[in-house]
Amino acid sequence: MFSNCLNVKKAIAYNPKITGPWMCILLAEFFTVFCSAAQPLAYWPLTNSSGQTVCDLSSNALHGICSGTEWTGGGAALEFLPPESCIHVRTKTAVPLDCPQSFTFTAWIRPASLSGYQMLICNGRQDSAASGYNFYLNGQALGLILYTERKDRYKAETKAPLAVGRWTHVAVSYEAEGKAVFYVDGRKIGEAPAAGQVRYRPNQSHPSVHFTLGCVAAYSDWFYEGLMREVKVFGCALAAEEVAAEYTASIAISSLNPETQEQRLVRILTAEARGRILDETGKPVTARVTLSDAVGKKYGPARLFYSCGMFFVTQGVYSVRVPAGKLHISVTHGPEYFPYEGDLEAYPGKPEETEISLTRFTDLRARGWYAGEHHFHYRTHGQQRTSSPTWGEAVDVARAGDLSFMSYKETIKYPEVIEPRFICREDMFEGRSHHNIGGHVEWVYITEQPNPATFSYLEAKRLGALGIPDTSEQKTAAVLDDPSQTLVRDMVVGAILGDTPIWDIIKASSTGKDPDTVWLMDAWYRFLNCGIRLAAGGFTDSDLNLASCAQAPGFGRTYAKLNSLTWEDVVAAYRAGRVFATTGPLLLFTVNGQDPGSLISLAAPGNVSVGIEALSQQGLEKIEIIRNGCIIETVAGEGTVLKKTIAISIEDTSWLAARCFAKNGKHFGSFAHASPVYIEVAQHPMRPREEDIKFMLDWIAAYRKLLSKPENLTAWHGSPTMFPEILAHLDKAEAAYLALRENPRHFATVK
Incomplete structure (x- = not known):
């Protein structure tokens, strides 16, 4: 019976006129006639000769x-x-x-x-x-x-x-x-x-x-x-x-x-592509390279990394076995360099050699701004697999993106890299704030295992490290009481009571217009309106050894204004708010000549001078000036570089920030946001709107609702023994937000 069925299937499979879903339907019909005795719920023979569809021959048609x-x-x-x-x-x-x-x-x-x-x-x-x-x-x-x-x-x-x-x-x-x-x-x-x-x-x-x-x-x-x-x-x-x-x-x-x-590759890879990649000074540079044939198939050395396709990393020199014929090569070295795109022809027995010189778009490092990434994985949350990159390869991938500092989320296994233009370390995989019920935490510059059963902001204080709420899975407040969601629930406490200096609003998928980023920005603006000094961060959160890797390290990145390239200075800049976040556009923002994170004191209402400098290889769309969560000025994009000074009227204590939208591009994203500058007028406090306070109170209520149904939680969330501490801190946070109605906070006294 089975042999008859297999013969019929082969007859259909080898008919070039019967493909895709029609093949699945015909095969299922024949399977029902000839093989009904087996009666599986699903049956995938895996005998196609091409295509992505995998036919299920059962009556359920689960292709x-x-x-x-x-x-x-x-x-x-x-x-x-x-x-x-x-x-x-x-x-x-x-x-x-x-x-x-x-x-x-x-x-x-x-x-x-x-x-x-x-x-x-x-x-x-x-x-x-x-x-x-x-x-x-x-x-x-x-x-x-x-x-x-x-x-x-x-x-x-x-x-x-x-x-x-x-x-x-x-x-x-x-x-x-x-x-x-x-x-x-x-x-x-x-x-x-x-x-x-x-x-x-x-x-x-x-x-x-x-x-x-x-x-x-x-x-x-x-x-x-x-x-x-x-x-x-x-x-x-x-x-x-x-x-x-x-x-x-x-x-x-x-x-x-x-x-x-x-065996197939030995047969078809008969040619070789060789080359050198140089920076603007003529020196070899570590870069990311994509080499593909006419149908888009990627080629490289033994190690190919993922990022919406596949790329390899070269330290300036590469040699790759390829099929004979035309190939396309793409080279990138971060958004401060122009990408290279070109074609080459490979011949059997005759290596094709190419020299590629990258051109600088701008140099922010020379102006004290250093690009970094504080949330990425190269071994899948500490799990080493056969296909996992080595520590050296992970370091090179970060260098290839022109990052100055890199914090991988793994297991603190390897010694950190300290070089004049690059520092890199492991800071353990995402920590926990009350395990998975309070949310994941991106630890930066951590030296010992934190306690996952308590509030992460308390641990950050104790360890002298940065504990940044992981917003990678944060969506809207509507799911704050969904136990299956890994959300930053503890942030509502950490922001008002603790030591949480930065809020990641930009991730690899951020466009500034997508629902997740819109909600993250709205929540951030409300924290700021409550008198909480909070900087904007950017991250990527992906895994080099997973095909699901959305982007390579640094696609979402944070630029920090540093005195020197050390981890101590990186942490200090994050705490002070001297940062901006981006997926591609570069955005420098000042108020009265002061960088983000600064506090400006005005004796009386008046004007301040806002300076913006926006750069994007892809072309600028617009820059918006934000005051207390509202757009107060929009500047249309003009070409790839825009510099402008704007006088802004300040009537009372406020915060100002800027965000930049660029045109869509192939290699880099299109959104950036500067951290705020705080302006205190006549020593007045920052008065929140009632809707800002209600937002926080609703967040706390949703958290309490989740804790009221322990039957919905599993061991993955941690133990209910944590609930009394969480509830006690929720009570303190709620009291603090309610107190803002009568006693709003002063930016000058918030640290």
Whole structure:
């Protein structure tokens, strides 16, 4: 029966007129006719010869999309390639793949590596709403992880006779009131007691439960490397003889030997591209390079990093094996240099050599402004994988973006780099403020492990470090009481009571017009209106070793005005507010000649002189002057550089800031925001509006609402023993905000 079905499928698959969704539909029809006895909930043969669509031949038609993979010749199998590749199947909340009581997974695999964890089948979420099931390899072991109603996390593993480069049929069955059983080549190899019904937890921002083949769902990791075929999901625990029948019916796969990518590359990479990259002085410069062919496929040395595509880093000299023909090369070295774009021709046996000289756009370092990044990862939150960059590679990637200072969020494992024009250190992966219920924290210049069970601002004071609220997942106040969201809930306390000098308003996706950034700016302006001195920060928060890496380090960056390039000076500049944040445009802002963070005292109402200097290679759109959260002046963009002085009337104590919108570009973002200058008139305090106070009180109320439902929280959030401390500080913060109605704060006394 199976051989007939496979023959029909091949006849359809090799018909060039039947492709994409139509192929999936026809294959499903034939599968129903010839193979109905199997009745899987999903069946992915993985026998396409091209395209991104992965056909599900079951009646549920749960077709997937593959990324980072390649089809082997003739559609013999799908190859999962390092460093990242997987299949995503976007499913609704209530679908057949949510198997709470029992299931069986089967697949043919030919691993290219047996190093570390490699996911085969995953359904669910691995974050604050942890749920679902995971079938994986761990070296030479098969494993199953479940999140069940009876036991928060269930894990079972058993040694398996697996080998690199050899086809193996693997399977696992589970029954909630029975056991988990593992099989290899149709034979049982181990079992473990069951632990209850599997749970599935979608949430407000992720209304679907993720299903993947080849990596962890929802948070990409544990990537499988090798070939895969005949993946099936059954909604019941198959008997041993049924698993054996699945193996026997498809045993012909064990003799397949398709050409792998490594073999293909040896055959097609017959030419070589060489070159040198120089700065404006003629010296070799570390830069980011993208080398692609006519169809956009990227080439490079052994290590390719991710960033909306792929790039490699060169210390001024590169040599890359490429296919013969035309290639396009793109080189960048941060927004203070013009990018280079050019074409070259590669010939077999004749290396193509290119010398590229980068041209400066501007030099802010010469004016005391140093660019840095304080939130990025290169080892996936401290998890070292085979594909993870080394410390040296991570340092070079930061240098290549023309960053002056870099704080990677990892494990403080390697010695910091201290050079005349560049400093770099590890500052541990995001810390916690009351674990994950209070929000993640970006530690900068930290020397010891902070206590995650208390307020991060208290820890920042104790350790003499910067604790910057991580706004990467912050959206709107509407989800502050959603337990599945990792939000900066503790910021409402830290801002009014503590030592939180900076608020990250710019991330890699920020345009200044997107909903997340608009909310972050609105919240920031309200903190400022409450008399809280708070600077603007920019960050990227991505991972060099993940294909989901949105951008490279420094795409979202913070410029700091420094006396010298030391970590002590960086921390001092952040605390003083001598910073601006950007994804590309450069924005210098002064009031009466004073930099952001300064306090100007006026004896009486009057005018101040606002100076703006905006620069963007992509062209400027507009610059807006903000006073107390309102736009009071808009200057139209003119070309790539704009300098202007504007007289602004100040009637009472206020703060002034500026933001810049540039035109969209290929290499850099389009938004920048300067930190405020504070102006105190006749020693008056900063009087908040009632709506600003209400905003903070609503934030506190949402936080209390979350704490009132501990049944919605998991161990991931921390222990309820923290609640009394949180509630006590919420009471103090609430009292402080309420007091602003009668006793507003003075900027001069806020530190």
